[in-house]
Amino acid sequence: MSRAAPLATALAAEHAAIYAYGLVGVRLDDDLAEAAREAEAVHRQRRDTLLLVLAERGVEAPSGAAAYDLPFEVTDTGSALELAVLVEDRVAGVWRAALPEVTRDDRRMALDALVDAAVWATRWRRAAGIEPATVPFPGEA
């Protein structure tokens, strides 16, 4: 059962990401709002996959919190983009940390999740005008 722990941690991160995108989405317009919906859908899909995987293994899945403490208030486009970057960086970090811990069967899921989070973090950095938009080691604290 110890092998399920990194996936439970990842699920908790995906719950938090979905919550955060709820706040991000309402502060963005047009293309950026659409992008936020798309990014949120990626996290919802991964959450659902994790719920299935953990249920199949008889592991108790952490549920999402009603609210999360945020490091800053989301009041405008700028802070919304900043939170989106932070969320994807954190999710990337959780999945990168999971990689050596998961079984070989789960490795592809963890790698795909790390790649998705890194790419979305880069997209949000570009939208926010942050240079460079890339980091050498996505998911590194």
Added chain:
Amino acid sequence: MVFTVAMRHGDPRRWSRRSVLGATALAGAAATVGGCTWLGSPEPEAPPPPDPLEPLLADTRALVTRYQGTRTAHPDLADALAPLQEAHAAHAAALRELIGLPDPATPSPGVTPQPAPAATPSEVDNIADDPDDAVGDLREAEAEAFDGALAHCLAAPADRTALLGAICAARATHLEVLS
């Protein structure tokens, strides 16, 4: 000689006759040659097999060179491409360390340091004249590099996956900014 050391840590009562004889023979061989031989027949010491990540390291270094060539040929792109080249250089350094190869920047005493390879004229010649084409070529190289890193990450022992996963993800972000 890990074999004989491991034996000594086991319960002697559980040693089979064959393993005791084998351990004795191995110990004898070690005493005579000092290398790993079988029943005393001397064998030339085989070089260690190449690390499975060496091709990935070579490809990563080739990407560094390719970016350098593109930035030299297209100075207008130099600033935008710099972080991507630096990322590949950082990946190469991390891979070299993971594999356990010596650092070329700190040679052992008495060894003349080799200058860092810069883009040679032939490498610059291979870069497309049109900047859009040159970026397109980089995009193609990154896509191929992404596939390579992904395959290495899926095949690697667990303790190497965090670095390989990060390299794979970084290449995906490079594709994103080159699009």
